[in-house]
Structure formats: structure tokens, C-alpha cells
Amino acid sequence: xxxxxxxxxxxxxxxxxxxxxxxxxxxxxxxxxxxxxxxxxxxxxxxxxxxxxxxxxxxxxxxxxxxxxxxxxxxxxxxxxxxxxxxxxxxxxxxxxxxxxxxxxxxxxxxxxxxxxxxxxxxxxxxxxxxxxxxxxxxxxxxxxxxxxxxxxxxxxxxxxxxxxxxxxxxxxxxxxxxxxxxxxxxxxxxxxxxxx
Amino acid sequence: xxxxxxxxxxxxxxxxxxxxxxxxxxxxxxxxxxxxxxxxxxxxxxxxxxxxxxxxxxxxxxxxxxxxxxxxxxxxxxxxxxxxxxxxxxxxxxxxxxxxxxxxxxxxxxxxxxxxxxxxxxxxxxxxxxxxxxxxxxxxxxxxxxxxxxxxxxxxxxxxxxxxxxxxxxxxxxxxxxxxxxxxxxxxxxxxxxxxxxxxxxxxxxxxxxxxxxxxxxxxxxxxxxxxxxxxxxxxxxxxxxxxxxxxxxxxxxxxxxxxxxxxxxxxxxxxxxxxxxxxxxxxxxxxxxxxxxxxxxxxxxxxxxxxxxxxxxxxxxxxxxxxxxxxxxxxxxxxxxxxxxxxxxxxxxxxxxxxxxxxxxxxxxxxxxxxxxxxxxxxxxxxxxxxxxxxxxxxxxxxxxxxxxxxxxxxxxxxxxxxxxxxxxxxxxxxxxxxxxxxxxxxxxxxxxxxxxxxxxxxxxxxxxxxxxxxxxxxxxxxxxxxxxxxxxxxxxxxxxxxxxxxxxxxxxxxxxxxxxxxxxxxxxxxxxxxxxxxxxxxxxxxxxxxxxxxxxxxxxxxxxxxxxxxxxxxxxxxxxxxxxxxxxxxxxxxxxxxxxxxxxxxxxxxxxxxxxxxxxxxxxxxxxxxxxxxxxxxxxxxxxxxxxxxxxxxxxxxxxxxxxxxxxxxxxxxxxxxxxxxxxxxxxxxxxxxx
Ligand code: FES
Numbered sequence: 001x002x003x004x005x006x007x008x009x010x011x012x013x014x015x016x017x018x019x020x021x022x023x024x025x026x027x028x029x030x031x032x033x034x035x036x037x038x039x040x041x042x043x044x045x046x047x048x049x050x051x052x053x054x055x056x057x058x059x060x061x062x063x064x065x066x067x068x069x070x071x072x073x074x075x076x077x078x079x080x081x082x083x084x085x086x087x088x089x090x091x092x093x094x095x096x097x098x099x100x101x102x103x104x105x106x107x108x109x110x111x112x113x114x115x116x117x118x119x120x121x122x123x124x125x126x127x128x129x130x131x132x133x134x135x136x137x138x139x140x141x142x143x144x145x146x147x148x149x150x151x152x153x154x155x156x157x158x159x160x161x162x163x164x165x166x167x168x169x170x171x172x173x174x175x176x177x178x179x180x181x182x183x184x185x186x187x188x189x190x191x192x193x194x195x196x197x
Numbered sequence: 198x199x200x201x202x203x204x205x206x207x208x209x210x211x212x213x214x215x216x217x218x219x220x221x222x223x224x225x226x227x228x229x230x231x232x233x234x235x236x237x238x239x240x241x242x243x244x245x246x247x248x249x250x251x252x253x254x255x256x257x258x259x260x261x262x263x264x265x266x267x268x269x270x271x272x273x274x275x276x277x278x279x280x281x282x283x284x285x286x287x288x289x290x291x292x293x294x295x296x297x298x299x300x301x302x303x304x305x306x307x308x309x310x311x312x313x314x315x316x317x318x319x320x321x322x323x324x325x326x327x328x329x330x331x332x333x334x335x336x337x338x339x340x341x342x343x344x345x346x347x348x349x350x351x352x353x354x355x356x357x358x359x360x361x362x363x364x365x366x367x368x369x370x371x372x373x374x375x376x377x378x379x380x381x382x383x384x385x386x387x388x389x390x391x392x393x394x395x396x397x398x399x400x401x402x403x404x405x406x407x408x409x410x411x412x413x414x415x416x417x418x419x420x421x422x423x424x425x426x427x428x429x430x431x432x433x434x435x436x437x438x439x440x441x442x443x444x445x446x447x448x449x450x451x452x453x454x455x456x457x458x459x460x461x462x463x464x465x466x467x468x469x470x471x472x473x474x475x476x477x478x479x480x481x482x483x484x485x486x487x488x489x490x491x492x493x494x495x496x497x498x499x500x501x502x503x504x505x506x507x508x509x510x511x512x513x514x515x516x517x518x519x520x521x522x523x524x525x526x527x528x529x530x531x532x533x534x535x536x537x538x539x540x541x542x543x544x545x546x547x548x549x550x551x552x553x554x555x556x557x558x559x560x561x562x563x564x565x566x567x568x569x570x571x572x573x574x575x576x577x578x579x580x581x582x583x584x585x586x587x588x589x590x591x592x593x594x595x596x597x598x599x600x601x602x603x604x605x606x607x608x609x610x611x612x613x614x615x616x617x618x619x620x621x622x623x624x625x626x627x628x629x630x631x632x633x634x635x636x637x638x639x640x641x642x643x644x645x646x647x648x649x650x651x652x653x654x655x656x657x658x659x660x661x662x663x664x665x666x667x668x669x670x671x672x673x674x675x676x677x678x679x680x681x682x683x684x685x686x687x688x689x690x691x692x693x694x695x696x697x698x699x700x701x702x703x704x705x706x707x708x709x710x711x712x713x714x715x716x717x718x719x720x721x722x723x724x725x726x727x728x729x730x731x732x733x734x735x736x737x738x739x740x741x742x743x744x745x746x747x748x749x750x751x752x753x754x755x756x757x758x759x760x761x762x763x764x765x766x767x768x769x770x771x772x773x774x775x776x777x778x779x780x781x782x783x784x785x786x787x788x789x790x791x792x793x794x795x796x797x798x799x800x801x802x803x804x805x806x807x808x809x810x811x812x813x814x815x816x817x818x819x820x821x822x823x824x825x826x827x828x829x830x831x832x833x834x835x836x837x838x839x840x841x842x843x844x845x846x847x848x849x850x851x852x853x854x855x856x857x858x859x860x861x862x863x864x865x866x867x868x869x870x871x872x873x874x875x876x877x878x879x880x881x882x883x884x885x886x887x888x889x890x
Contacts, residue, residue, distance in 0.1 A: 047365065048365065050364050050365065050367075050368050050369045050370075050375070051361060051364055051365070053369065068812070070815060071802070071815055073802050074636070074802065074815060076639065082635075082639070083635065084635060085472060085635070092259055092371070092373035092374050093368075093369070093373055093374045093375055094374065095259075095260060095373075095374065097615075099817075100472070101471075101472030101473075102471065102472060103471070103472060104472065104474065120474070124499070125346075125347045125350040125351065126346060126347065126350045127343070127347065127474070127476075127478055128474030128476070130476065130589060132585060135581065135585075139582070139585060139586075139589075141476040141477070141478070141586065141589045141590065141593065142347065142478060142488075143488075143491045143492050144492060144582065144586060146582070153496070156495055157495075157496065158491055158492070158494060158495065158496055158499055159496060160496040160497075160499065161496075173812070173813050174810060174812075174813060175807060175810075175813050177813070186370075188353070188360075189350045189353065189354070190350065190351075190353065190354035190499060190500070192496075197370050
């Protein structure tokens with residue numbers, strides 16, 4: 001507002017020397033920019049915090065460690081996949097939730113001591129896939145992606161890749177029971193290859 | 198008075214401003230077709246007002262967003278109306294905007310000198326779309342959460358900047374507190390501010406350039422005030438009436454199922470739960486066409502379909518004033534717009550059809566023709582997929598509907614600091630069923646022949662290997678296992694490896710010599726010990742008679758029952774099927790009180806047999822309790838709407854009467870008002886209508 005007024009006045013009174021006005025203008029702009037940029041800069045720093053945090057941690061909070069999903073006994077021996085919740089501590093910024101379900105995995109027994117684990121999130125845009133026992137296929141309720149029993153994507157599915165497998169370890173618990181442990185991770189959607197989030 | 202006005206005018210020029218505002222020339226006379234711009238401005242005003250008041254009650258964080266919206270919707274005076282108006286006005290805005298754009302293009306009002314104003318209008322349109330997108334998430338319910346999640350995943354696929362944009366929007370890599378607060382800052386801060394600025398420019402330019410008159414010589418010119426303004430005001434009122442209609446239509450289009458005002462105003466789903474999928478996830482109806490559009494593209498075309506093509510359409514819209522300089526160009530613009538509309542309507546229709554109308558199975562070719570046969574197989578496969586899509590959506594939305602009512606019911610008790618999810622995760626009726634599905638339904642069924650169970654409570658299996666646990670421990674269940682005809686069915690021991698040919702079956706089928714009246718008493722006595730919350734009380738004399746029969750007629754030869762009999766050869770009948778008995782059984786069926794005598798491989802797993810070392814257990818103690826309470830129907834019941842106690846029992850002597858009673862007692866288990874219990878189909882259709890709008 002002030003700027004406008006002063007330039008307006010300057011135009012009305014051409015006898016004031018131009019040079020002085022030019023310097024005054026420059027200084028005004030610089031000072032004004034500083035005054036404006038400080039609060040904006042502070043704001044942007046906060047806004048961009050999630051990016052910095054991500055680089056620091058290297059990966060998101062859900063990635064990484066092996067989580068005990070269930071005992072081997074609970075997994076169907078017939079090779080049909082079953083869904084299990086993944087329970088671990090969840091952190092949502094300033095809130096910490098101990099032992100919360102953070103995601104879903106499909107477990108499928110492929111041999112006496114062999115289990116395959118799939119992330120239940122669809123690689124297309126992240127909806128949770130269903131398993132259809134009649135067709136023996138996985139299907140995504142959002143945009144109709146289909147996957148074979150072994151996770152391979154089928155024909156015309158919009159999903160860019162097959163279901164994401166997760167690393168599995170069969171460990172023996174203290175009581176001697178075989179347990180299924182899975183390295184639970186989330187992956188970027190829409191990519192042709194598995195990239196950790 | 199005049200003096201005051203003069204004083205004010207002197208300092209502000211108010212007279213001139215008012216005069217300019219009201220005495221805008223309307224060439225060719227006032228007309229109804231000029232009202233659309235004003236109705237849009239009006240809806241924006243409504244959004245600012247209602248939005249502000251919603252803001253006074255809304256609390257943006259992942260632990261309080263749903264909770265505060267619940268409070269607005271169900272507790273605060275007029276909350277449902279305020280929310281309803283805000284919700285439906287947003288939708289009205291979209292419709293009005295489309296009308297406005299069509300009118301402007303058809304009338305050629307985007308041509309020189311109005312190009313810039315047309316562009317400003319398109320910017321406004323994008324801002325409005327941004328407002329809807331951000332607003333959809335704020336209630337933090339399942340549909341907003343999963344609908345928006347797909348949108349931000351799409352944003353992430355944008356080449357180069359996608360990932361960063363998504364991180365900034367979401368406030369990290371997972372949805373959480375900051376997703377809510379960031380979306381809210383956009384929705385209530387940045388976007389409305391932009392909107393006010395751009396709308397101001399839009400209107401100022403419009404005033405400067407004047408109305409694009411359809412035919413200026415039709416009638417003599419008039420001023421905006423009062424002729425045109427009157428029409429504008431009437432149109433705004435009409436828009437408001439439509440909005441209000443949508444706010445209250447729930448009152449008669451859908452049965453009340455919870456006894457609270459759940460059907461008025463805008464819908465509020467169940468709270469967002471990252472761990473529970475929502476297979477009916479859809480965007481708002483006006484984005485459905487984009488959602489459907491993705492279906493038609495293969496994996497390599499997804500970025501094109503979700504980002505490039507939509508952006509191209511917007512670019513073409515922006516180019517319209519330039520293209521429109523030529524006569525043919527104007528025609529192109531009009532045709533393009535109509536083609537676009539047609540496409541959008543078609544895609545939206547397809548999306549709705551796929552979700553709400555079951556596809557028709559292709560007829561099998563009659564004669565043995567190889568070609569026809571293989572065609573049919575293909576068609577059939579396609580049909581099966583579409584049918585799957587349909588049932589998945591229907592099941593998903595029905596369950597979600599049920600769960601959202603349940604959430605409201607539970608919230609009556611007050612929501613704990615951990616938020617609504619904590620309450621739902623501790624609700625046997627909700628979470629118990631979920632756990633049952635994962636850990637029990639592989640072997641056991643839970644299904645009723647004569648009643649509709651709530652969605653998510655029915656578990657069937659073609660090949661069960663355990664008993665049907667529906668109303669386990671009730672009089673009817675126990676009476677059934679003592680019936681030679683029933684015990685051999687898959688509802689009881691018929692399908693189990695360990696018991697199908699076991700002693701109990703042999704005894705009941707061949708050796709039992711207890712007469713029917715006594716069996717009724719036995720079942721009542723055991724059901725009384727089980728003490729399900731839905732048990733109908735019977736006379737003490739019957740119970741006493743039953744107990745005597747158990748002790749005297751040979752049950753205690755195998756079972757322990759109080760002080761009689763011994764453990765080791767059959768499960769303990771002391772407090773059979775009571776809460777503690779069930780918890781102990783599920784925790785460790787290999788205990789001598791239960792099935793120690795069954796071989797390891799044929800017994801159900803122990804779900805919590807290492808209380809001292811929690812990591813060793815399949816389920817946590819709380820989870821076992823949730824499953825048990827689910828089986829016993831032991832859960833919070835709403836204070837609203839239905840009687841707290843089941844109807845008084847009829848005489849318990851005749852078997853037939855008992856059966857009838859069982860049927861009558863079912864709704865109690867169902868926990869819904871009797872009036873609504875039989876109508877889940879209708880409820881779904883009502884919702885279907887609501888969503889199809
Ligand atoms: S999210 Fe699975 S197909 Fe789109």
C-alpha cells in the first residue's frame with residue numbers, strides 16, 4: 001500500500017531526483033523481502049520437516065525388523081493363503097501406540113517348513129487385496145487387479161507388479177514351537193519394482 | 198441519519214460503491230439464465246459460514262478428528278444440520294460449477310475480452326476440487342481415509358516431484374496426525390483464502406466487463422437491483438432447499454437402527470483404521486469417473502490415465518479462449534465439453550452399476566461348439582470377476598455401515614483418551630468377530646439357520662473341522678448336542694476328527710436312556726451355569742431336576758460335574774461354557790479339565806498357554822477374552838431403542854415351544870431393534886441410493 005502511494009506521488013512530482021528514489025526503492029525491496037522471508041522461511045522449515053525426517057531415518061517406521069506373526073501350526077497346511085495382522089508398536093508423530101495392528105500379511109504354506117508371506121497392500125494404489133478361495137486368486141477390490149496363488153500378477157491388471165513378498169523366517173520359540181517371523185515392510189505403489197517406502 | 202451517511206461517504210465513498218454494486222446494467226432485462234454465478238457465490242458463502250462453525254468444534258488429529266466429528270454429528274445441538282449443510286453444499290457447488298462452465302462456454306462468454314476471467318474461473322474450479330478432496334478426509338472415517346489414500350498414492354506416482362509432494366501432503370510416509378492437520382490447514386486456511394482472492398478478482402472483472410447478454414435487444418435494459426437480484430435470491434433459496442432436502446431425507450428413506458440421529462445430515466463412517474481394510478473404498482461421487490477410468494488401462498498406462506490425461510483435459514479447458522477465436526474453434530469447444538460430460542456420465546454410471554447392480558451371468562451355449570464354448574468361458578470368467586467386484590463392494594459397505602452404527606452405539610459410554618479405535622478394538626461384537634475369523638473360522642463355523650447375523654458375524658465353511666459355535670452354551674446349543682440326530686451333524690461333532698467317532702457321539706446315538714423331558718432340564722441346568730447374557734431364565738425346580746439328572750443318569754461317569762465324577766476322560770461340566778470355562782479352554786485345551794486325552798495333532802491349538810512368557814502365546818489374554826465374549830454375545834448394548842432384558846420366557850416344557858422361543862429370542866443376540874433386525878437388505882438399498890446420489 002505504502003509502496004503504491006509513494007510511487008504514485010513520485011510520478012506526480014517529477015522534480016524529485018530519480019537516483020535517490022531508485023536507491024530507496026532497492027533498499028525497500030530488500031528490507032521488505034527480509035521481513036517477509038523470515039516468517040515464510042520458518043514456516044517452510046516446519047512444512048518440509050517430514051522430508052528431512054525421512055532422510056534421517058532412512059526408512060519409514062513400519063519398515064525393517066522381523067515381526068512374529070503367528071505359529072506355524074496356525075498356517076493352513078493346504079497351501080491356501082491366510083491373512084494375519086501384523087502387531088507391533090506404532091508411532092504416529094507424538095503418539096505412541098504399543099502393540100497395535102499396523103498392517104496385514106498373507107501367509108501361505110508351501111512346504112513342511114516353508115511359508116511364503118505377501119504384503120496385503122495392492123502394489124497398484126495400496127488397497128488391501130482379498131483372497132478368493134473359489135478362484136484361488138487374489139483380487140483387489142479397488143481397480144480389479146488379479147494375482148495368482150503365488151502372487152504373480154495376471155494379464156490386464158492395473159497393478160504394475162506382482163504381490164510383494166516379504167522375507168520369512170521360521171524360528172523356534174522357547175517352548176519348541178515353530179513360529180513364523182516376517183520382515184514387515186511397505187513398498188511404493190505404482191512402481192514396476194519393489195522399492196521400500 | 199443522513200448526516201452520518203454523509204460523514205461515512207465522505208471518508209469511504211460508500212455511496213458510490215453501493216451504487217456501483219446495485220446499479221449494474223443488465224442488458225436485455227433480468228433473466229433466470231444469469232443466476233448461476235450468483236448461486237455459486239452463495240454456496241461459497243454458505244461454506245465459509247458453516248465451515249467456520251464446524252471449525253469451532255473440530256479437532257484435527259488422528260485421535261480426535263473422528264471423535265470430534267462424532268460429537269458434532271450426534272451430540273451437539275443442530276450439529277447434524279450444520280454438518281449436513283456443509284457436506285451437501287459442497288456437492289451442490291460441484292454441480293453448479295459444471296452448469297456455470299457450460300453456460301459460459303455455450304454463450305461464448307470466454308472470448309475476448311473475457312479470457313482472463315475465464316481462466317480465473319477455471320482456477321476457482323480447481324480450488325473447489327481441492328477443497329472437496331481435502332474435506333473428504335477430515336472426518337477421518339474409513340471411507341475418507343481409504344478414498345483419500347488412493348488419491349495421495351496417485352499423487353506419489355507423478356513423475357519427478359510425486360514422492361515429495363506426497364510426503365508433504367501426508368506429513369510423513371504414513372497417514373497420521375499430521376495428515377489430518379495438513380489437510381485441515383489446506384481445507385480451512387490456504388484454499389479458502391485463495392478462493393476469496395480469486396473469486397474477488399473474478400467478480401471484479403465480471404463487473405468491469407459486464408454481463409455477456411444472450412440477446413441484448415430482447416427487452417429494455419434494467420439494473421441489477423432489484424430485478425436480477427430478486428431472481429438470484431430466489432435461485433439461491435431453491436439451491437438451499439435442495440441442500441436441506443438432502444440433509445433430512447435420511448429421516449424417511451432408511452430405518453433407524455441405533456436409536457440415535459444417525460441418518461440425518463451427512464454420513465459418518467466408522468473411524469479410520471489403518472489395519473482394517475475397507476473393500477468398499479471409493480472417492481466422492483464426482484471423482485468416481487476418474488476412479489473408473491483407471492480400470493481401462495494396463496499397468497504401463499496408469500500414470501497416463503491417472504495424471505496425464507486428466508491434466509490434458511484441464512489444459513484444453515484453459516486453451517478454450519484461444520481456440521475459440523475461430524468460429525470452428527468455438528464449435529470445437531462446445532462439442533468437446535459435451536463429449537467430456539458424456540464420458541464422465543458414462544464412467545460414473547459404469548462405476549455405480551458395477552458396485553450396485555449384480556452382473557448377469559452369460560448363458561452357456563447349448564450345442565457342443567468349441568468356439569462358442571471358449572467364448573463363453575471367457576465371458577464367464579469376466580462375469581465372475583465382475584460379480585466378485587459387486588459382492589466385495591456390497592459386503593464391504595454393508596459391514597462398514599454396520600460398524601459405523603456400532604461405533605456410535607459404543608461412543609454412548611464416552612470415548613477413552615485412546616480414541617474411538619481403542620473402544621472398537623475392545624468390543625467383542627466387533628473385534629471378537631475379527632479375531633474369530635482369523636484364528637477360529639479356519640475350523641469352526643458360526644452360522645445361524647434362522648436369523649440374519651450382523652455383517653461380519655457369519656462364518657461358514659465347506660469343510661469345517663470343528664463345531665458351529667453360534668450361541669455356544671445356550672440352551673438350544675446344549676440341547677442340540679444331546680440330540681442323536683444333531684450331534685452327528687457338522688454343527689456339532691460330525692466334522693471333527695477327534696470326536697466324530699468318539700465316546701460322546703456313541704453314547705448319545707446308541708446308549709443314552711434319558712427321556713426328552715429330562716434332557717430339556719439337563720440342557721437348562723447347563724445353560725444356567727454357562728449364563729449367557731441372552732439366556733432366558735427358567736424355574737429353579739427345572740434346574741434342580743436337570744442337575745440331579747446329570748449326576749444320576751451317567752453323565753458323571755465320564756465328566757466331572759462339581760463334586761461328582763473325575764477329570765481326564767471328558768471335558769469338565771462344572772460351569773460348562775461359562776466365561777471363565779471358555780477362556781480356560783481356548784487358552785489351553787490340553788489341560789486335564791478339557792481335552793488332555795485327545796492326541797496332540799487332533800486337538801485345537803492352545804492359544805494362550807504360557808501366561809508367564811507372553812511372546813510364546815498365539816493370542817494375548819485380551820484377545821482370548823474378546824473371542825470368548827463374542828461367542829457368548831457378551832458385549833455392550835445400547836441404552837437407546839431396545840429393551841435391556843430379553844422378553845420373558847414361555848413355558849419350558851415342550852420342545853416345540855422351545856424352538857419357537859429360540860427364534861423369538863434371536864433378535865436379542867442380534868442387538869438391533871426388532872423392527873430393523875429383519876431388514877438389512879433395505880438398509881443397504883437405502884445406502885445405495887444415498888451413495889448413488
Ligand atoms: S489399488 Fe489395487 S487395483 Fe488399484
